Every structure is written in C-alpha cells, then in structure tokens.
Amino acid sequence: MENQNNVTEFVFIGLWGNKKIELLFFSLFLLCYLAVLMGNVIVLLTITCSHLKQQPMYYFLCQLSLMDVSYTSTVVPRLIRDLAAARKNISYSNCMTQLFTAHLLAGVELFILVSMAFDRYVAIVKPLHYMVIMNRQRCNMLIVLAWVVGFWHSIALLLMVLRLPFCGPNQIDHYLCDVKPLLKLVCKDIHVVSILVIANSGMVVLVIFLVLVASYIVILYNLRTHSSAGRRKALSTCGSHITVVVLFFVPCIYTYVLPAGSENKDKDISVFYTVIGPVLNPLIYTLRNMEMKIAMRKVWSKVTRSDLK
Numbered sequence: 001m002e003n004q005n006n007v008t009e010f011v012f013i014g015l016w017g018n019k020k021i022e023l024l025f026f027s028l029f030l031l032c033y034l035a036v037l038m039g040n041v042i043v044l045l046t047i048t049c050s051h052l053k054q055q056p057m058y059y060f061l062c063q064l065s066l067m068d069v070s071y072t073s074t075v076v077p078r079l080i081r082d083l084a085a086a087r088k089n090i091s092y093s094n095c096m097t098q099l100f101t102a103h104l105l106a107g108v109e110l111f112i113l114v115s116m117a118f119d120r121y122v123a124i125v126k127p128l129h130y131m132v133i134m135n136r137q138r139c140n141m142l143i144v145l146a147w148v149v150g151f152w153h154s155i156a157l158l159l160m161v162l163r164l165p166f167c168g169p170n171q172i173d174h175y176l177c178d179v180k181p182l183l184k185l186v187c188k189d190i191h192v193v194s195i196l197v198i199a200n201s202g203m204v205v206l207v208i209f210l211v212l213v214a215s216y217i218v219i220l221y222n223l224r225t226h227s228s229a230g231r232r233k234a235l236s237t238c239g240s241h242i243t244v245v246v247l248f249f250v251p252c253i254y255t256y257v258l259p260a261g262s263e264n265k266d267k268d269i270s271v272f273y274t275v276i277g278p279v280l281n282p283l284i285y286t287l288r289n290m291e292m293k294i295a296m297r298k299v300w301s302k303v304t305r306s307d308l309k
Contacts, residue, residue, distance in 0.1 A: 007166035007185075010095050012088035013173045015267060026083040032279050033076045039282030040065040042296070046286075049302075050295040056134040057123070057237065060116045061285060063143055064244075067112060068278040071105040074098060075274045079175050088175075092166075095177040100158045102176065103201075106252075106273070107150030110208065113245055115142040117212050120241060124234055125222050156200055160193065174267045176274070180255070181266065194259045202256035209249040216242055233290075240288050247277040 016022055043065045052058040078098070082088040090098070122133050157179055167187040174181040179197050183190045219238060223231050251272040286292045 006168070007092055007170045009089050009091045010170045010172050010177065010185075012082055012090065012175055013171055014082060014088055014175050015271075022083045026080060029076060029080050029083065029275060032275050033072065033080065036068060036072045036076075036275075036278045036282075039279070040069045043282050043285065043292075046292060046296045046299050049299045052291065052295050056119050056136075056139050057116065059136075059139050060112055060119060060142075063146075064109065064112050064116070064281070067105055067109040068281055071102065071109060072274065072278045074101045074105060075176050079274075082175065090177065095172075095182075096158060096162065098177045099161060099179065099182070100154050102178070103154035103157055104150050107153040108146045109248070110205070110252075111146035111149055112143070113241075113248065114208060114212065115139075115146065116241055117215050117245070118142070120234075120238055121215050121219055124219050124226070124238075153200065153204070157197070160196060160200075164188070164190075164193065174270075176270070178266075178270070198257060198259065202253070202258075205249060205252045205256055209245070209253060212245055212249070236288055236290070240284050243284050244277070244281055247280065248273055251277075 014022065015025070044062055047053050047058045047062050053062070075098075078090070119134055123130050126133065161179060161182060164183075164186045165188055166182075166185055169185050171185075172181045173184065179201070183193060183197070186193070216238060219234075223234055226234065251269045254269050255266050286296065
C-alpha cells in the first residue's frame with residue numbers, strides 16, 4: 001500500500017482550549033522558561049568557573065543542564081507562542097523536526113541520568129577505584145554513547161511516523177508533536193505501530209528505570225559501611241539524583257507504556273518532564289548540595305569583586 005499523505009500542517013488543540021486560562025498560563029510558562037534558562041546557566045557557570053569541573057559527577061551535571069535547556073527550548077517557546085495565538089498550527093515538516101529533536105534530546109538526557117547513577121555507584125561501592133574507572137575519557141565515552149543511543153531511538157521513531165498515511169484529520173490533541181497523539185490521526189490500523197512505539201519508548205524507559213532503582217538500592221545498602229559524615233554526603237547527592245530520576249521517568253513511563261488509543265492524560269502528564277522537571281532540576285542540585293552552594297558563593301564573590309574594580 002502506497003503511503004498517501006494529504007496533510008501539510010497540523011493544528012494543536014493545546015492543553016485547555018479555554019482562552020482566558022491559556023493567557024494566564026502564557027505568563028506562567030514564560031516565567032518557567034526564563035527560570036530554566038537562568039537556573040541552568042547558573043549551574044553551568046558555577047561548575048565551569050570552579051574546581052568542580054574536574055569531578056565526574058559535576059561534569060555529568062553540566063551535560064544534564066545543557067540537555068534541560070536544549071530540550072525545553074525545543075518545546076516550551078512554541079507552547080508559549082501557541083498560548084497567545086488564535087490558531088495553533090505547525091507545518092508537517094516542522095512537526096517531524098520537533099518530534100525527532102525532542103526524542104533525541106530526551107533520549108540523551110535519559111542516558112546522562114544513567115551515567116550519573118553509574119558514577120554514584122562507583123563512588124560508593126568501589127571508592128578506591130573511582131578515579132581510575134571514572135576518568136575523563138570514560139566520561140566522554142558515556143556522553144558519546146548517550147548521543148548515539150538517543151539518535152537511534154529518535155531516528156527509528158521518525159522513520160516509523162514518516163511512513164504513516166495522514167489523509168484527513170489534522171488536529172493534534174496535545175501541545176507538541178509527539179508520536180502517540182500523531183498515531184491517533186493515522187488513517188490505517190495502528191495496532192502494530194503502537195506495539196513498536198511501546199517497545200521503542202515505553203518498555204525501554206521502564207526497564208532503565210527499574211535498573212536505576214536497583215542500582216540505588218545497592219548504593220544505599222553499601223552506605224552501611226561508611227561513616228556518618230560520609231553517609232550524609234552520599235545521601236545528599238543520591239537523594240538529588242533519585243528526585244530528578246523520579247520526576248523524569250515516572251511521567252515518561254505513564255505516557256509511553258500505555259497504548260496510543262487509550263484515553264489518558266498524556267498532555268497533562270507531559271508538562272512534568274517538559275516544563276516542571278527542568279525548572280526544578282537546578283534547584284534540586286544546588287539547594288541540597290553543600291559543594292555546589294560553596295562553589296556558587298566563591299564564583300559569585302569573584303564576579304562581584306571584578307565588577308567593583
């Protein structure tokens with residue numbers, strides 16, 4: 001069967017469909033986006049301008065901040081524009097670009113979180129071998145691997161969607177071009193495609209989440225042998241990682257494990273990993289981390305002294 005695509009643009013239904021509520025959230029999401037930019041820039045400057053940049057944990061945190069800014073910039077500016085617009089339209093090609101870019105960056109962020117968990121596992125379970133195992137070359141290799149895996153995940157989804165026929169309805173019940181709301185507009189049976197989407201996204205996210213949970217259980221178990229001061233420091237960093245992992249993975253599992261035809265709250269839940277998570281991440285990693293707070297004070301005192309001169 002030849003792929004017939006008569007759709008040149010899509011129209012987002014959006015989050016609420018109520019203009020007064022949308023104008024209220026226009027201001028809220030604009031503030032959230034500015035908070036994401038400001039919070040992550042502070043994290044990046046603090047780490048790159050201090051001794052923390054030599055430590056693998058903060059190297060990965062820099063990469064996570066870059067991903068948060070990039071991923072949010074793929075989704076939130078258009079969402080903000082659409083909240084104020086009379087017609088929330090997007091061309092077919094721009095929709096496919098957003099689908100690919102969002103899944104690429106989310107996939108990279110997912111594997112950066114895995115790398116951060118691996119870093120904490122080595123630091124606590126094999127502390128004597130930490131600097132040998134987590135050298136800069138291996139850290140770079142983990143980041144490259146994250147990009148490779150993220151690319152193959154997103155290109156597989158994109159190629160699958162590009163082969164689907166859109167020959168009528170073009171209203172997307174969402175605020176971004178994602179694979180599940182797009183599948184609802186396809187004019188052919190999507191049973192097999194839905195299974196492939198669940199396998200590509202849902203089950204992968206679920207398995208990785210379970211592996212991360214298992215790794216943190218092992219980490220917490222091994223903390224028994226540490227001193228009380230060591231336990232407090234380790235629990236502080238691990239607590240931050242666990243909070244960020246839960247904020248990212250749980251909404252993703254809900255969104256991508258359920259089949260495309262099911263009536264669920266995908267677009268409401270997705271706000272957690274597109275907006276709320278990136279806003280909270282810098283706060284989680286700075287407010288609960290004494291090293292970051294000390295480094296921030298030193299960096300900003302240097303900045304203020306140089307400004308006074």
